[in-house]
Amino acid sequence: MGxxxxxxxxxxxxxxxxAQSVWLRRSPTPRNEPPxxxxxxxxxAIALLDEExxxxxxxxHLAERLGVGATTLYWHIDTxxxxxxxxxxxxxxxxxxxxxxxxxxxxxxxxxxxxxRAMLLRHPWSAALPLRRRPSIGPNFxxxxxxxxxxxxxxxxxxxxxxxxxxxxxxxxxxxxxSQSSLRWSGTERAAAQEQLRMQQDSYPTxxxxxxxxxxxxDENFDLGLKYILDGLQAQIAASH
Amino acid sequence: MGxxxxxxxxxxxxxxxxAQSVWLRRSPTPRNEPPxxxxxxxxxAIALLDEExxxxxxxxHLAERLGVGATTLYWHIDTxxxxxxxxxxxxxxxxxxxxxxxxxxxxxxxxxxxxxRAMLLRHPWSAALPLRRRPSIGPNFxxxxxxxxxxxxxxxxxxxxxxxxxxxxxxxxxxxxxSQSSLRWSGTERAAAQEQLRMQQDSYPTxxxxxxxxxxxxDENFDLGLKYILDGLQAQIAASH
DNA sequence: CCGGCACCCGATCACTGTTCGAGAACCACT
DNA sequence: AGTGGTTCTCGAACAGTGATCGGGTGCCGG
Numbered sequence: 001m002g003x004x005x006x007x008x009x010x011x012x013x014x015x016x017x018x019a020q021s022v023w024l025r026r027s028p029t030p031r032n033e034p035p036x037x038x039x040x041x042x043x044x045a046i047a048l049l050d051e052e053x054x055x056x057x058x059x060x061h062l063a064e065r066l067g068v069g070a071t072t073l074y075w076h077i078d079t080x081x082x083x084x085x086x087x088x089x090x091x092x093x094x095x096x097x098x099x100x101x102x103x104x105x106x107x108x109x110x111x112x113x114x115x116x117r118a119m120l121l122r123h124p125w126s127a128a129l130p131l132r133r134r135p136s137i138g139p140n141f142x143x144x145x146x147x148x149x150x151x152x153x154x155x156x157x158x159x160x161x162x163x164x165x166x167x168x169x170x171x172x173x174x175x176x177x178x179s180q181s182s183l184r185w186s187g188t189e190r191a192a193a194q195e196q197l198r199m200q201q202d203s204y205p206t207x208x209x210x211x212x213x214x215x216x217x218x219d220e221n222f223d224l225g226l227k228y229i230l231d232g233l234q235a236q237i238a239a240s241h
Numbered sequence: 242m243g244x245x246x247x248x249x250x251x252x253x254x255x256x257x258x259x260a261q262s263v264w265l266r267r268s269p270t271p272r273n274e275p276p277x278x279x280x281x282x283x284x285x286a287i288a289l290l291d292e293e294x295x296x297x298x299x300x301x302h303l304a305e306r307l308g309v310g311a312t313t314l315y316w317h318i319d320t321x322x323x324x325x326x327x328x329x330x331x332x333x334x335x336x337x338x339x340x341x342x343x344x345x346x347x348x349x350x351x352x353x354x355x356x357x358r359a360m361l362l363r364h365p366w367s368a369a370l371p372l373r374r375r376p377s378i379g380p381n382f383x384x385x386x387x388x389x390x391x392x393x394x395x396x397x398x399x400x401x402x403x404x405x406x407x408x409x410x411x412x413x414x415x416x417x418x419x420s421q422s423s424l425r426w427s428g429t430e431r432a433a434a435q436e437q438l439r440m441q442q443d444s445y446p447t448x449x450x451x452x453x454x455x456x457x458x459x460d461e462n463f464d465l466g467l468k469y470i471l472d473g474l475q476a477q478i479a480a481s482h
Numbered sequence: 483c484c485g486g487c488a489c490c491c492g493a494t495c496a497c498t499g500t501t502c503g504a505g506a507a508c509c510a511c512t
Numbered sequence: 513a514g515t516g517g518t519t520c521t522c523g524a525a526c527a528g529t530g531a532t533c534g535g536g537t538g539c540c541g542g
Contacts (some may be wrong), residue, residue: 171416
């Protein structure tokens with residue numbers, strides 16, 4: 001201890017301008033059973049986000065859900081962004097880390113990413129993940145990423161290759177689930193957009209031909225795309241002996 | 242004509258609930274040279290976003306920049322989301338579409354994605370792209386996507402493969418640029434996070450070993466990741482004869 | 483019994499997106 | 513020149529936002 005020095009309710013917090021990430025400060029309640037805690041706030045935030053979406057996440061709504069005054073939250077967290085950071089990290093605890101080393105590294109990666117994908121789809125608001133101005137350095141996210149990188153390192157990648165492979169795979173899960181979650185729009189508008197697209201077939205022949213935005217073969221697209229990536233990674237390993 | 246019926250300033254707009262996408266309504270100013278136009282608003286919005294970022298994009302700021310009352314904007318657009326949709330689509334006009342069919346399809350894809358990446362990095366707020374609740378159906382975005390899909394279709398992909406390949410590639414550009422743009426955080430906090438990560442080396446040995454979040458080899462990671470994807474796609478083509 | 487600490491909250495501030503209705507500017511046509 | 517209507521502008525206002533401040537509880541060790 002002693003590394004993280006900032007007090008929970010410091011009068012001049014983050015004197016050097018921007019507030020620090022939640023993960024760099026320690027929780028202000030080391031006691032036994034406080035009535036309100038970061039954990040309870042995070043839990044309620046996730047429930048609220050799942051039920052009503054990102055734009056309905058409000059300090060007042062969240063407080064009401066917890067049966068608490070709105071400003072009370074600010075004793076436990078510094079900022080609304082903190083709540084979102086905590087929620088995002090918490091859901092990564094739901095992504096299962098496959099046991100043992102059964103099977104090829106490809107099978108391990110597929111299992112890991114599939115579990116993560118299912119988790120992200122359960123929480124559609126996670127599409128907001130990449131837009132956070134600060135990177136994710138929550139413990140659960142780091143654990144998940146560590147697992148992925150370790151799997152790749154064990155598969156035979158080295159140095160820069162590990163990072164590159166890791167980000168390609170992560171972007172694939174994150175990007176495809178974000179698209180899928182965002183594209184759950186109203187049926188009427190969707191129909192209008194499809195009509196509009198079909199009317200402009202001369203401008204977008206390929207998009208129309210391959211039914212851009214018309215079918216919902218999310219699973220197939222994800223699996224096939226993942227296969228492509230894994231094939232490319234396998235080629236890299238083969239080339240490196 | 243006659244397809245898009247909603248009036249620009251309709252009293253009860255989008256009577257069926259959610260507002261329609263900008264692209265499904267027509268511009269309210271078919272006149273010669275109106276002082277304020279969608280184009281000028283879009284232009285100013287992009288400049289504002291580039292200079293001050295997403296959270297500083299405000300109707301009032303935008304209006305002030307245009308030397309105009311805040312509420313004036315609402316005659317030209319229905320909603321702030323419309324402005325963002327317009328801005329996002331407008332920057333896709335900056336992504337160059339390589340001329341002709343010189344070179345292999347891989348080279349064409351690399352050129353296309355590199356141009357898109359440079360454009361997205363010039364406008365870091367584009368990281369917010371995937372989180373929009375409605376999908377991108379602006380003309381410039383569709384043109385760009387059409388070009389990518391057409392390139393892939395010409396390369397020999399068929400049916401579902403085209404879509405899957407297209408999304409893998411798109412997610413790679415979008416995801417990597419979003420990460421890079423988001424990770425431009427303050428040096429002090431970054432140092433603190435690195436310190437924290439190094440302290441927990443026991444928990445995250447691989448992340449520390451491969452310098453997660455320590456180096457900024459964005460270009461190398463992007464290129465290498467793209468190579469993996471292209472190799473995987475090449476394997477698909479080879480398998481399909 | 484009491485001082486101090488952990489925790490809570492009502493009032494309030496500056497600001498947000500958006501609506502409303504009153505107006506100004508322009509146009510075609512008499 | 514005048515009139516009527518469409519096109520465009522805007523100030524005032526509304527409900528709601530994140531966040532701060534200072535004054536409160538209630539509890540616990542002494």
